[in-house]
Amino acid sequence: MEKTIESGDLLDVKDLYVNFYTYAGVVEAIDGVSLLLKQGETLGLVGETGCGKSVTSLSIIVLVPPPGTIEKGDILLNAGDKAINLLKQNDRTLMNIRGKDISMVFQDPRGALNPVYTVTQQVGEALLLHRREEMCKRVLQNLERDIPEANTLKRFIYNCEKKIYEKMMNKPKSPSLRTLSKIPIINRYQGRLRNEIRKEVVELLRIMKIADPERVVDMYPHELSGGMAQRVVIAMALSCNPRLLLADEPTTNLDVTIQAQILLLIRELKEKMKSSILYVTHDLGVVAEICDRVAVMYAGNVVEVADTFTIFKKPSHPYTQDLLAAIPRPGKEFKSIRGEVPALISPPKGCRYHPRCSKAMPTCALVKPQVAEIEKGHLVMCHLYKR
Amino acid sequence: MKAKSESPTIKELKFVITRIKKSPLSIAGIAIIGFFVAIALLAPILARVPEGQDNPYRLPRSGWFSEPQPPSPEHLFGTAQWQYDIYYGCIWGTRTAFRIGIIVVAGNLIIGLLVGTLGGYYGGIIDELLMRGTDIVWAFPGLLLAMAFVTVMGPSLDSIVLALILVGWPSYARVIRSEIFRVKQEDYVEAAKAVGCSDFRVITKHILINAIYPIVIMASLDTGAIVLSAAALSFLGLGPPPGYADWGQMISLSRGFIYKNAQDPLGYWFTWTYPGVFIFTFVLGWNLLGDAFRDILDPTLRRR
Numbered sequence: 005m006e007k008t009i010e011s012g013d014l015l016d017v018k019d020l021y022v023n024f025y026t027y028a029g030v031v032e033a034i035d036g037v038s039l040l041l042k043q044g045e046t047l048g049l050v051g052e053t054g055c056g057k058s059v060t061s062l063s064i065i066v067l068v069p070p071p072g073t074i075e076k077g078d079i080l081l082n083a084g085d086k087a088i089n090l091l092k093q094n095d096r097t098l099m100n101i102r103g104k105d106i107s108m109v110f111q112d113p114r115g116a117l118n119p120v121y122t123v124t125q126q127v128g129e130a131l132l133l134h135r136r137e138e139m140c141k142r143v144l145q146n147l148e149r150d151i152p153e154a155n156t157l158k159r160f161i162y163n164c165e166k167k168i169y170e171k172m173m174n175k176p177k178s179p180s181l182r183t184l185s186k187i188p189i190i191n192r193y194q195g196r197l198r199n200e201i202r203k204e205v206v207e208l209l210r211i212m213k214i215a216d217p218e219r220v221v222d223m224y225p226h227e228l229s230g231g232m233a234q235r236v237v238i239a240m241a242l243s244c245n246p247r248l249l250l251a252d253e254p255t256t257n258l259d260v261t262i263q264a265q266i267l268l269l270i271r272e273l274k275e276k277m278k279s280s281i282l283y284v285t286h287d288l289g290v291v292a293e294i295c296d297r298v299a300v301m302y303a304g305n306v307v308e309v310a311d312t313f314t315i316f317k318k319p320s321h322p323y324t325q326d327l328l329a330a331i332p333r334p335g336k337e338f339k340s341i342r343g344e345v346p347a348l349i350s351p352p353k354g355c356r357y358h359p360r361c362s363k364a365m366p367t368c369a370l371v372k373p374q375v376a377e378i379e380k381g382h383l384v385m386c387h388l389y390k391r
Numbered sequence: 392m393k394a395k396s397e398s399p400t401i402k403e404l405k406f407v408i409t410r411i412k413k414s415p416l417s418i419a420g421i422a423i424i425g426f427f428v429a430i431a432l433l434a435p436i437l438a439r440v441p442e443g444q445d446n447p448y449r450l451p452r453s454g455w456f457s458e459p460q461p462p463s464p465e466h467l468f469g470t471a472q473w474q475y476d477i478y479y480g481c482i483w484g485t486r487t488a489f490r491i492g493i494i495v496v497a498g499n500l501i502i503g504l505l506v507g508t509l510g511g512y513y514g515g516i517i518d519e520l521l522m523r524g525t526d527i528v529w530a531f532p533g534l535l536l537a538m539a540f541v542t543v544m545g546p547s548l549d550s551i552v553l554a555l556i557l558v559g560w561p562s563y564a565r566v567i568r569s570e571i572f573r574v575k576q577e578d579y580v581e582a583a584k585a586v587g588c589s590d591f592r593v594i595t596k597h598i599l600i601n602a603i604y605p606i607v608i609m610a611s612l613d614t615g616a617i618v619l620s621a622a623a624l625s626f627l628g629l630g631p632p633p634g635y636a637d638w639g640q641m642i643s644l645s646r647g648f649i650y651k652n653a654q655d656p657l658g659y660w661f662t663w664t665y666p667g668v669f670i671f672t673f674v675l676g677w678n679l680l681g682d683a684f685r686d687i688l689d690p691t692l693r694r695r
Contacts, residue, residue, distance in 0.1 A: 067584055070514070103587035115578030120600050130586045240586065
């Protein structure tokens with residue numbers, strides 16, 4: 005039976021369960037998460053540390069680190085006329101989707117850059133993997149332009165290069181090309197491709213508003229400042245115009261000024277590239293700033309989904325209410341949520357929030373609540389609301 | 392600005408050179424190994440192969456007399472038992488030493504890298520199987536196991552090389568595995584996967600390049616030690632037959648001539664001193680070179 009997806013929706017996560025099998029026992033990190041992401045929208049995924057936000061986003065690119073296992077569920081990606089279930093694809097297809105259709109920005113920009121490669125090499129890797137054809141085409145165009153002007157010897161070399169690049173476009177994995185690329189001197193034909201990639205990377209960095217991109221492309225990660233590194237990481241993620249960008253707390257490690265710049269940048273880029281963003285964060289201020297809709301997570305469940313305005317004006321789930329009340333405000337008494345985040349190795353029965361909830365009822369400890377749509381597009385998972 | 396015109400590679404190279412200049416021991420190591428490389432390359436000029444001899448590694452002999460003869464103009468380092476020329480043996484033995492060292496280390500590296508990488512990257516049952524395999528080899532004393540292998544395969548230089556490869560790889564496998572475990576958890580590996588790299592690409596381009604340095608240092612330190620082990624095996628009579636240009640074998644020849652007689656106890660000093668000095672210097676050179684590599688490659692030591 006083919007699962008379907010509506011044309012306006014980009015990603016549909018249905019009933020996802022992820023467990024981590026540790027020595028201490030099974031950790032039920034994701035317990036039936038459903039999320040819907042529309043084309044071109046920014047969905048904020050909020051929650052406390054350890055509630056499963058990052059695992060959710062890693063599940064979407066099917067890279068849950070071991071010992072984590074995706075137990076069941078469907079992750080449907082809209083691929084034009086049909087829906088692709090990401091959890092049922094083989095590795096090769098997934099490799100093509102990662103980076104091209106779905107890409108990810110990691111939390112720690114320094115950690116996400118390999119210390120031994122320059123910026124060009126790292127950003128270029130994505131280009132080389134997913135946009136090789138386009139790059140080759142540009143090289144060929146340059147060659148077409150150069151050939152008539154060259155003298156005999158050069159013309160011969162250019163013609164050889166042209167043949168190689170034509171082959172590279174049609175059959176990038178042919179063994180003869182692989183051998184050629186290993187022979188010294190002859191493999192210098194790759195210089196043209198490398199130049200083209202470098203140009204494109206400079207262009208990307210310019211879009212990221214990095215000052216002096218010509219110089220930055222040849223830098224190693226340790227030479228970059230935190231904000232620059234984060235921009236490079238975002239450039240890497242956006243290099244192939246992904247339809248979905250998973251941003252896993254991309255501004256957490258930055259100071260507020262840089263954070264504001266990056267947020268502005270992400271918003272602009274979203275408009276320009278028409279991507280959708282899943283923005284994982286625990287910072288409600290950031291959510292208010294850039295998200296269209298918000299999903300609140302608690303202990304592996306999505307407890308409330310609504311548009312940003314509603315979440316802040318009319319929070320309905322007790323957890324959301326408590327979370328918003330816990331934002332420190334000057335002149336008001338600071339309220340924190342009592343108790344602490346449950347260890348997911350032995351989660352509370354029934355509603356996972358009931359031990360901390362101020363409105364808990366007897367049923368809360370026994371029955372897991374169903375998701376209720378209290379208004380259009382406003383979903384709450386709580387016994388207070390009837391379906 | 393002038394600094395901009397220099398590519399990172401050149402900059403790095405200059406940095407490495409200043410680093411080496413600062414440490415006299417590194418220079419000594421490089422000089423010693425350079426000296427031996429020169430000897431090995433110039434062997435046919437330094438020690439002419441006698442006419443009519445097709446295998447240059449066979450020592451020329453002048454007679455069948457069993458008592459070693461002291462150095463003389465014809466035999467610079469003297470002759471060993473049965474009149475084998477020691478000078479010739481020391482020079483051509485350098486080639487043998489390089490051959491043993493390089494082939495064994497290369498073999499160790501290949502097996503160690505393969506086993507360590509597969510085990511470290513994939514983990515789980517693959518790791519368990521491979522590592523228990525290395526544990527089995529590891530459990531035997533190295534030289535004894537090597538002797539057993541050579542005895543089974545029959546004494547020759549090739550069997551020494553093969554035996555040392557079969558015995559030496561577990562330490563490489565373990566080090567590379569632990570390094571890969573460390574690097575595998577770095578964010579950039581995850582990021583590379585998220586960009587769509589295949590496992591092979593992730594391993595070769597992102598993990599190994601960050602995990603290889605300890606192995607490079609280990610390999611250069613090991614080269615000396617391996618030549619020493621090979622000499623030990625040769626000395627025990629498990630190496631090539633007498634008369635082959637191999638330092639260990641030459642010391643084995645001089646085994647009966649350490650003590651001459653009461654009047655002149657060290658009368659046969661040349662039989663064991665020359666090959667001994669060659670082995671000693673060669674091993675010392677590799678160890679110093681290993682230290683130099685560590686100074687150059689180890690990022691935690693270098694930027695001080």
